[in-house]
Amino acid sequence: MVATPEKLQNTQEHLSTQDRVAVLLMGYGEVESYEDFANYNEQALNLLTAKFAPVPTWIYPPLAKLLALFDRHEWGHQHHDFISPHNAIFEKQRAGIEQNLQAKWGDRIQVFKAFNFCAPFLPNQVLAEIKSQGFDKILIYPLLVVDSIFTSGIAIEQVNNALTETNDGENHWLKALRYIPSFYNEPEYIHLMAHLVEEKINADLATAYLPSQIGIVLMNHGCPHKAKGFTSGIVESQALYDLVREELIYKYPLISVGWLNHDTPLIEWTQPNAEQAAKNLIQLGAKVIIFMPIGFATENHETLLDVHHIIHDLEKKYSGVDYVQMACVNDNPEFLAMAAEWANAQIAELQHEQAVAINPQLAVHHHHHHH
Secondary structure, three states: OOOOHHHHHHHHHHHHHHEEEEEEEEOOOOOOOHHHHHHHHHHHHHHHHHHHHOOOOHHHHHHHHHHHHHHHHHHHHHOOOOOOHHHHHHHHHHOOOOOHHHHHHHHEEEEEEEEEEOOOHHHHHHHEEEEEEOOOOEEEEEOOOOOOOOOHHHHHHHHHHHHHOOOOOOOOOOOEEEEOOOOOOOHHHHHHHHHHHHHHHHHHHHOOOOHHHEEEEEEEEEOOOOOOOOOOOOOHHHHHHHHHHHHOOOOOOOEEEEEEEOOOOOEEEEEOOOOHHHHHHHHOOOOOOEEEEEEOOOOOOHHHHHHHHHHOOOOHHHHOOEEEEEEOOOOHHHHHHHHHHHHHHHHHHHHOOOOOOOHHOOOOOOOOOOO
């Protein structure tokens, strides 16, 4: 039998649809216009606070508006209309990861971004787009260092809602799905964090300070101690800190974790916070403090504004000490290459997986029979 071009064409088309995978890169997203603040806060409160605080839902809208006033004051007046670079950096991360993946897989792999709180990139909007482009295999990839109910947990919650919403046929349009939890313990990420700190010290501080006078505050995302039994992020964040510290401690003995907490009343947060951590190191003789965000992959108002405030307060109290604020890993090419590499195994699995037709009507409702 001779394969005619027409037949080849068909086989290729069949293969290419089988092998297509949409990578859904998920992040928080940050508002870029002040009008959106109240809405953003209400979304965030609904999704986040509900996980650890006993707050009745009617409180959310007025509370969100109140918080918007604070945000407006903080970002607008104290910081000359600060606009978070988060979304722009996240787009660079998406593009860079896609470029790395397409170098290996070709354009059968596409990377889409979704933000927990920002239209037009809300998960339901982006999944509708993925569906309309004919993808039926998805890799859910929260670009988050630490897995917790406040990060990937929200991502999955929103994806599940969207998957229910976008289903219109008897069989669900989605045939296969995979997930990447977090990368707090990936050796390459750990090495990169330590390496960036050492690079900075060698470039700017090594000639002016003894190694024992260089204080390093490794900053994690703050976590509430109680989260109704959900994964709160403390265990992974602590492990991340320990691993990065291990790489630096033999050369630079003054290292502390510093948690970037949201100071909410009635909730017990991880300690020490970043400011307390710096004070502790200064007490032990640090003449310069480096603030390095290890628990955040993408710059945001916490890593920028909160740390800026902390340094400002410390400068008033300890004027003889120097302060260095380092950037998140952001679109560092080394990071984007490793982030793509972590996705390769899952993409391969998705391509080998036989597409399964899932009919949501078949979900059986089991009732317990009491005898």
